[in-house]
Amino acid sequence: MKKYVDNFMQYQFLLSELVKKGIKLKYRRSYLGMIWSLLEPLLTMIVLTIVFGTLYGNTDKTFPVYILTGRLLYSFFSQATKAALKSIRQNSAMIKKVYVPKYLYPLSSVLFNYVIFLISLIVLAVVSVVLGVKPTTHLWQSLVALVLILFISYGCGMILATIGVFFRDMEYLWSVALMLVMYTCAIFYYPSKLLKSGWAWILKYNPLYCVIDIFRSGVFGEPMNIDYLIYTVAFAVLSMLIGLICFKKKQDDFILYI
Amino acid sequence: MSKPAIIVDNVSMKFNLSKEKVDSLKDYIIKSLKKEIQYNEFWALQNVSFTVEKGDRVGILGLNGAGKSTLLKVIAGVFKPTEGTVTKYGKMVPLLELGAGFDPQYTGRENIYLYGAMLGYTKAFIDEKYDEIVKFSELKEFIDVPIKNYSSGMKSRLGFSIATVVSPKILILDEVLSVGDAKFRKKSEKKVLSMFDSGVTVLFVSHSLAQVQRICNKAMILEKGKLIAYGDIDTISEQYEQMTN
Numbered sequence: 001m002k003k004y005v006d007n008f009m010q011y012q013f014l015l016s017e018l019v020k021k022g023i024k025l026k027y028r029r030s031y032l033g034m035i036w037s038l039l040e041p042l043l044t045m046i047v048l049t050i051v052f053g054t055l056y057g058n059t060d061k062t063f064p065v066y067i068l069t070g071r072l073l074y075s076f077f078s079q080a081t082k083a084a085l086k087s088i089r090q091n092s093a094m095i096k097k098v099y100v101p102k103y104l105y106p107l108s109s110v111l112f113n114y115v116i117f118l119i120s121l122i123v124l125a126v127v128s129v130v131l132g133v134k135p136t137t138h139l140w141q142s143l144v145a146l147v148l149i150l151f152i153s154y155g156c157g158m159i160l161a162t163i164g165v166f167f168r169d170m171e172y173l174w175s176v177a178l179m180l181v182m183y184t185c186a187i188f189y190y191p192s193k194l195l196k197s198g199w200a201w202i203l204k205y206n207p208l209y210c211v212i213d214i215f216r217s218g219v220f221g222e223p224m225n226i227d228y229l230i231y232t233v234a235f236a237v238l239s240m241l242i243g244l245i246c247f248k249k250k251q252d253d254f255i256l257y258i
Numbered sequence: 259m260s261k262p263a264i265i266v267d268n269v270s271m272k273f274n275l276s277k278e279k280v281d282s283l284k285d286y287i288i289k290s291l292k293k294e295i296q297y298n299e300f301w302a303l304q305n306v307s308f309t310v311e312k313g314d315r316v317g318i319l320g321l322n323g324a325g326k327s328t329l330l331k332v333i334a335g336v337f338k339p340t341e342g343t344v345t346k347y348g349k350m351v352p353l354l355e356l357g358a359g360f361d362p363q364y365t366g367r368e369n370i371y372l373y374g375a376m377l378g379y380t381k382a383f384i385d386e387k388y389d390e391i392v393k394f395s396e397l398k399e400f401i402d403v404p405i406k407n408y409s410s411g412m413k414s415r416l417g418f419s420i421a422t423v424v425s426p427k428i429l430i431l432d433e434v435l436s437v438g439d440a441k442f443r444k445k446s447e448k449k450v451l452s453m454f455d456s457g458v459t460v461l462f463v464s465h466s467l468a469q470v471q472r473i474c475n476k477a478m479i480l481e482k483g484k485l486i487a488y489g490d491i492d493t494i495s496e497q498y499e500q501m502t503n
Contacts, residue, residue: 014375021372025363094359098352098376099335169283252338256273 007101015104015111022083022112037120041072045127052188062220065133068124069216070187073145076117077153077208078178083109084157085164085174092258102251106161110154118146124219133220142218148232149211155239158247165254185209204228207235262347263428263459264310264333269342271303271328271483302328303339304483310476312347312427315460317470317491319498320480326463329480330354330432333461348427348459351377356417362406366397366416369405373420387423394449395419396442411439418446422453429453431462471495 027033045068053063060066084106088095091105128135164170184206186194191203191213203209210228217224275298302325310316318326331337333344334352359376360369370391374384392398395415405413431450454460454473464470470477470491477494479487479501487497 010378013381014378017372017375021361021364021368024368025361028363094376096336097354097359100376167283167286173283255337 018108080110080113080153085160136221145215151236155243158243265345272340315474317474317477324480325483350428351426352430356414366401
């Protein structure tokens, strides 16, 4: 164990450089730069509110906050896992020349998206205050969700990165899978009707829906669903475990395939 | 007497050369059902064992495809050997295809930090040596330009300057003394020679026997992945000349 910690400390600077690189390059050469990380979720929130709120006759004043919470968490998960999936192939030039622990590449991909995601939470805070959603003592639940989604994304990211090296098709398959995840996350509709029907399992077994639900209950000041919490913690641990084992077992073969 | 710097113990490296590249799920499933995936096993290195002592400068000779670059990559830790082990004592700097780790969208300045981090330098160390790196690369006026606008010579110059700013215990050189223009080549050879004086251990791959004779005190010959001779530079270069004639 100590060996792993020492190894990690030694490469901490490289990890921070890789994270910095991801953030810097994402918005390089755009005029608004980092402001896009705030503007983009705000604009999609407006579009979704118009379509699924106004046009569908939903008059709830806090509906934009509801949409924004779901959309922010989902888009972090989707961006982070997509980046992790490509990370090994994208850094193949470096992998072929210099020895660096390979887990740093998916890790830095997930982390730089996490930093951008945390910055974009400012939008959520502002919109909540404007629409009168006040923070309560339940807000700590949202922090739990923020930690959980990081682990789930890294766990899934490592599994995907490993598969992505051997099969390029995974990139396309995963974007289809992500669409499925998005529609079963209750981002822009209320889940109550679906939860009462025979299809409730679609939501309940979607770990991302559960994380979003925990996050929302923190924002809206309601106690969280303990079943969801247990399920997502178990999912996070399991995906991390599978991810680490797959990655560790296969990482020496990566170089032969990139 | 002297201590070992690198111990290569019975190293073999196998590659599976599949006849057709199978990298899509569909191909894989169809071909494995039809049992059509065939691999040609190819041993790039076979049972290579040797010890390099501290301060030795070893030239690696061999024809194209003899496994020279594979051997260097195994020693650098990029490839994990199929069998056998490599033990290294001391900080190692690999100079393999300089500048390959650069990000094209990043500027020269940002790449110095990125590539430095990749080679295991600390931030404080790069801060301290930053001016020296820029000065040696002679790229002062281009340092804030994205690397994609650099010429290949400029890229190698920057790569060489970053990699040689440390004083490593072990230096791995793969044909890198031929980077840049004649002026820079002289400068880089001088830099490498000055490292020799500090007792660095060197592994050097080159096709030019003359260059190997000038730099190395020992040499080895690889042929088809096997180590066929290892010893004093004079005896080995004689043998190599006979081989190539």
